[in-house]
Amino acid sequence: MKTHLGPDITQSNRNIRRLLHLAQASKKDVFYDLGCGRGQLCIIAVSEFGVRHAVGIERLKSRAKKAEQRVRHLGLSRQIEIRNEDFYDSDLYEATIAYNGLMEDFESLQFYEQSLKRECRLVTLSMPLVGVMLNSQDYPFYLMKIPFRKARSVSQWVQTVLSQKMPVKDFFKEIAEDPDYWTDIRTLKALIRRRFR
Numbered sequence: 001m002k003t004h005l006g007p008d009i010t011q012s013n014r015n016i017r018r019l020l021h022l023a024q025a026s027k028k029d030v031f032y033d034l035g036c037g038r039g040q041l042c043i044i045a046v047s048e049f050g051v052r053h054a055v056g057i058e059r060l061k062s063r064a065k066k067a068e069q070r071v072r073h074l075g076l077s078r079q080i081e082i083r084n085e086d087f088y089d090s091d092l093y094e095a096t097i098a099y100n101g102l103m104e105d106f107e108s109l110q111f112y113e114q115s116l117k118r119e120c121r122l123v124t125l126s127m128p129l130v131g132v133m134l135n136s137q138d139y140p141f142y143l144m145k146i147p148f149r150k151a152r153s154v155s156q157w158v159q160t161v162l163s164q165k166m167p168v169k170d171f172f173k174e175i176a177e178d179p180d181y182w183t184d185i186r187t188l189k190a191l192i193r194r195r196f197r
Helices: 013-022 040-047 061-073 108-115 154-162 168-177 185-195
Strands: 030-034 053-057 080-083 097-100 121-125 136-138 141-145
Touching: 013 040, 013 136, 013 141, 030 040, 040 053, 040 061, 040 080, 053 061, 061 080, 154 168, 168 185
Parallel strands: 030 053, 030 097, 053 080, 097 121
Antiparallel strands: 121 141, 136 141
């Protein structure tokens, strides 16, 4: 199973700190960045939040190489591991916090349920997993814990995403018009149809 390469989106250090605060990252944690790009999330997780270990997984070889060089240059090679592989092929079981800033695909929900251990905190960007209820949020970041709590209806899930009641048709309009929601509407509709049959 292969994911699409995501854009080289660089989170500001301020936003990285927000997502790590949301996940309550601490020295007890093992942080995984799924699609780590240049490795900045792992670097801040280790150097500022003191996580025990960080793993950056990056499918694009040139990005993984740059991340590895940055980690080595900063003297953090003992605390940070960079893997050049597709995260769907990676062992994530040690993760207590996992972050994915890429858009969800059809295999994501099952993959996370099978690959992440109980009480692992999954943080996503721009939107929670379709059909999964949040534990907390600090927009644009959403936190969900394993095992996931599933929404009973599309309306309940939409309310979770937007923090307000809204008809589903208006939800799609809102998502389409707001550039902060980084998602493909066709894929989102297909995921909703599949998860709420």
